[in-house]
Amino acid sequence: MAGDIDNIVKLTLDAMIPVIYLDDGLIDRVLVQRFNPSAGAAFADPSDTLVEALGSEEPILYIRVDAVPEEAVF
Template sequence: MHDWDDDLAVPFPLEFTIQATPRSLQASKSARETWKSMVGEAARNRIAASREFTFLDERPLSVTIFYFPPAPMQGDVDNIVKPILDGMRSIVYRDDQVIERVVVQKFEPGVYVEFNSLTDMLQHAAAMDPPMVYVRVSSDTSWRRVP
């Protein structure tokens, strides 16, 4: 049993895309803030498409970030994570302390990748011209069951 109303909570899994180059921790403060605003707006729009009103609860979440760059990525893939998580704060969750798991991967041009299953949103992201960032936030904690 949980203490949130499924009709009012943020609908998970939540998927959205941003067709832009993510900003890293090394970007200027202005560039990082602009990027975080883009992330927040994309998340807000996706939530609004399914719910008029939501409240933020404390359930544990996992985040998947896939980046499709237009050329080999400059910099480290781990540096794009924090600005993306910060951009979703107060929109998808109150505080990123509820994030228990983050999966991040880059898919550079010319590197063959085979997806076993694609959601409609991930299929859209993979088919678009890069740069493209795909984000999925999930409340499914099945990953906690370690074999």
């Protein structure tokens, strides 16, 4: 996927207003990673949609939104 990762994140967060949240000021943390799925990336219990997307030649954007306490991430 071409482009600076910070610009991709900004566009994505802005596009999720108001579908996911009303104001991106509500976001406390963003974890971002760029990877090549053909290099062996694995997901625990992926959805059918994600499995299909990972099998594509096209770049994909995977977004997971949840409420995880900070201590559970680090």
